[in-house]
Amino acid sequence: EVQLVESGGGLVQPGGSLRLSCAASGFTFSSYSMNWVRQAPGKGLEWVSYISSSSRTIYYADSVKGRFTISRDNAENSLYLQMNSLRAEDTAVYYCARGSPLGYCNAGSCHSSWFDPWGQGTLVTVSS
Amino acid sequence: DIQMTQSPSSLSASVGDRVTITCQASQDISNYLNWYQQKPGKAPNLLIYDASNLETGVPSRFSGSGSGTDFTFTISSLQPEDIATYYCQQYDNLPLTFGGGTKVEIK
Numbered sequence: 001e002v003q004l005v006e007s008g009g010g011l012v013q014p015g016g017s018l019r020l021s022c023a024a025s026g027f028t029f030s031s032y033s034m035n036w037v038r039q040a041p042g043k044g045l046e047w048v049s050y051i052s053s054s055s056r057t058i059y060y061a062d063s064v065k066g067r068f069t070i071s072r073d074n075a076e077n078s079l080y081l082q083m084n085s086l087r088a089e090d091t092a093v094y095y096c097a098r099g100s101p102l103g104y105c106n107a108g109s110c111h112s113s114w115f116d117p118w119g120q121g122t123l124v125t126v127s128s
Numbered sequence: 129d130i131q132m133t134q135s136p137s138s139l140s141a142s143v144g145d146r147v148t149i150t151c152q153a154s155q156d157i158s159n160y161l162n163w164y165q166q167k168p169g170k171a172p173n174l175l176i177y178d179a180s181n182l183e184t185g186v187p188s189r190f191s192g193s194g195s196g197t198d199f200t201f202t203i204s205s206l207q208p209e210d211i212a213t214y215y216c217q218q219y220d221n222l223p224l225t226f227g228g229g230t231k232v233e234i235k
Contacts, residue, residue, distance in 0.1 A: 035224075045164075045172065045215055047224040061223050095171055104160065104219055113219045114162045116183070118171035 002026040002117055004096050009122030016086050016126070022079040022096030022119055030074035033099030033112050036081050038092035039121075046092075049081065050099070050111050059111060064090075086126045093121040130154050130218050134227030140235045147203040149230045151194075151216035159195045160220040166229075167212045175214075176201065208234060 008020040022034070036048040049070040050059045058070055069082040079096050096119045099112030131154040141147050151161065159179035164172040174183050176192040179199060189204045203210055211234060216227040 044229045045166075045217075045226040047226070050224075059222055100177070106220060109222050111219070111222060111224065113160070114174055114177050114217070115164075115172070116174040118173070120171055 002098070004098065004117060004119035006094065006096055006119045006122040009094065009124045011125045011127065012086055013128050014087060014126055017082070017084045018086065018124060020081040020083065020094055020096075020122060020124070022081075024077045024079065024096075024098075027098070029072075029077040032101070033103060034070075034072060034079045035097045035099055035112055035115055036070060036079075037095045037097055037115060037118070038090075038124075039095070040089075040092045043092075048094070051079070052103075052110070057110060059109065083124070086124075088126050091124060091126045093123050095119055095121045129223055130157060130221050130225055132216055132218055132225050132227040134214075134216055134230050136230060137228060138231040138233065140233045141206050142235045143206055143208060145206045147206050147210075147232060149201040149214055149216075149232075151199040151201065151227050153197045153199075153218055153220075156196050157218045157220035160218055161192075161194070161199050162217045162219070163190075163192055163201050164215045164217065165210075165212045166215065172215065203232075206232070206234070 003025045005023045051070045067085045071080045097115035100114045104113045133152045161179045163176040166172040180192045213229045213231045
């Protein structure tokens with residue numbers, strides 16, 4: 001069974017840091033791109049970051065660029081999100097999501113087409 | 129950024145009703161459009177990819193259509209277990225963006 005399990009969420013003060021992890025199982029992790037998607041309380045979905053299977057290609061949403069760093073360890077079947085300089089508006093449930101088997105390329109960028117499956121999410125609360 | 133506009137934002141329908149949700153892209157995205165279902169307190173689940181392709185294991189009462197800028201998601205006969213929020217998502221351009229969601233309730 002394909003499974004993604006996030007961890008590392010919690011309460012952090014504005015300006016603080018947090019590192020999220022996502023443990024993958026049930027599939028060949030090294031063959032798939034991965035993504036982080038977040039959802040603020042009571043709000044919709046926002047794509048945060050993408051990493052290719054080899055880590056060669058990485059993209060970020062403008063809202064987190066320069067503050068968040070995505071990485072992966074294919075030997076450990078794990079995905080990470082290092083979050084620095086956290087703001088109140090980063091408060092959300094963070095989901096890791098596997099990218100589509102085949103990516104899509106347009107305008108010089110190649111990325112996931114869809115997200116399937118998703119982990120259960122981990123809540124990050126930024127508050128003093 | 130490509131803006132995805134979903135309507136309605138919420139709807140209430142009876143069991144057995146046909147339910148239709150629309151999603152409009154701010155520019156032509158061909159058929160690069162997916163639909164997700166999110167039940168309360170759960171992670172989203174992919175239902176339809178590439179505008180009209182049903183993901184494996186998804187009941188056939190769910191369907192999608194459209195191309196260019198206008199897309200439709202349909203539940204042919206609403207069931208109690210379909211209570212959820214539904215999101216469209218485009219992947220033609222970065223950043224990958226979602227519609228605002230449509231909350232479906234039982235009347």
